[in-house]
Amino acid sequence: NQEEIQDEINEATSTPEIIDDGQNVTTTEEELNQQNNEQESNNNQQAVAQEYSSQVIINELLPDPAGADANNEFIELYNRSGASVDLSNWQLGDNSAKRYVIGSNNLGSTIIPAYGYLVIYSANSNITLNNSGDSVKLFQPNSVLLEEISYGQSVPASAYMNNDGQWLWTEKPTPGQANELLAEVEMEESDSLQTSAVIKPVKTQNLLDY
DSSP states (O other), rough: OOOHHHHHHHHHHOOOOOOSSSSSSSOHHHHHHHHHHHHHHHHHHHHHOOOOOOOEEEEEESSSOOOTTTOOOEEEEEEEEOOOOOOTOOOOEEESOOOEEOOTTTSSOOOOOOOOOOEEEEEHHHHOOEEEEEEEEEEOOOOEEEEEEESSOOOOOEEEEEEEEEEESSSSSOOOOOOOOOOOEEEETTSSOEEEEEEOOOOBBBBBOO
8 A cells, every 4th residue: 555655665765773783884874974073073173283383483592602512502492472382292403304302301391481482402402503503493293394593603602692583693692581682793704714703792782572
């Protein structure tokens, strides 16, 4: 009769239920939709995780500290944003193939506060900055190069500092503090190709955060 025919049609077009006989499992349409939604959510979360801050910059370098260079060289990072940034798995490098992965195992904390600093000494990073010239590179966790700062012949006991976008040698290193330009130091090359430091006094100033 017509009712039996309609029941057969409904049975043929209905959403299959989960049938588990120990070998084959059939998934309902509702569960498939749920799985697709969960996958899409995971993809979105992964995409968000790839959005790393672009407001962390290299701010100061000390390639040739007073006394022995070993363990006393440093690279200072600055967070110019109003929000703290976790630098876990960010990387530092130089002109060699060496990379230092930032981690809390030897820094205590990987959090750089808003408008704050993180100083990484060579004792932690094992990155040795060449006195004859080198580059410092900052990579995001996905290995994207965010910034690279290069310098020529270093000046003994002087830091290479970011002075509002202009890089200068200063005779006063300020790790973990605002850069302070007491005297600008320049390298002068003589006829004998030997270099010597020339100090240009300037008015003492505390540089404003930017």
